[in-house]
Amino acid sequence: MEANEKLVSLLKEKKLIISAAESVTGGKFISTLIEVPGASKIIDRSFIVYSDKAKTEVLGVNPELIKAFGIVSEEVALEMARRVKQISGSDIAVSTTGEAGPNPNEEGIIVGTVCFGVIIRGSEFVYKQVFAGDRLGIIDNAVTFLINDLIYRI
Numbered sequence: 001m002e003a004n005e006k007l008v009s010l011l012k013e014k015k016l017i018i019s020a021a022e023s024v025t026g027g028k029f030i031s032t033l034i035e036v037p038g039a040s041k042i043i044d045r046s047f048i049v050y051s052d053k054a055k056t057e058v059l060g061v062n063p064e065l066i067k068a069f070g071i072v073s074e075e076v077a078l079e080m081a082r083r084v085k086q087i088s089g090s091d092i093a094v095s096t097t098g099e100a101g102p103n104p105n106e107e108g109i110i111v112g113t114v115c116f117g118v119i120i121r122g123s124e125f126v127y128k129q130v131f132a133g134d135r136l137g138i139i140d141n142a143v144t145f146l147i148n149d150l151i152y153r154i
Helices: 003-013 028-034 052-059 063-069 074-088 135-153
Strands: 018-022 043-048 092-098 113-120 123-130
Touching: 003 028, 003 135, 018 028, 018 074, 028 043, 028 135, 043 052, 043 074, 052 063, 052 074, 063 074, 074 092, 074 113, 074 123, 092 135, 113 135, 123 135
Parallel strands: 018 043, 018 092
Antiparallel strands: 092 113, 113 123
């Protein structure tokens, strides 16, 4: 069984609903879950909030938080997840923000840096990982990491 199938199966079994706010992964996380038949039973909504403007306008992330900590930060990732949780009411809310390259961003963030925000039934988790590879490899690795982390935590 593939990891995405395992996650969808676990979410269905535990009757949990998930929502996401994706920046660096550009919708690939939710798209990977949607590949699995029956995913409509566990996915509520997903936001692709690639720009700073989208993060503030769509999710309501405070621009001062972005200014203080940077767009690729654990603080912003957690706030994105909190906002998705608030908007959706889902059992699980996740977010991704990062730098997939090929060049470092204006803030000098190392290519491959991805921050994740995860909220599972009120418990909050946030982490920063640095993935090797080209742009698509970094995105794929971030999605795989998030799926496996959720499997572990659920």
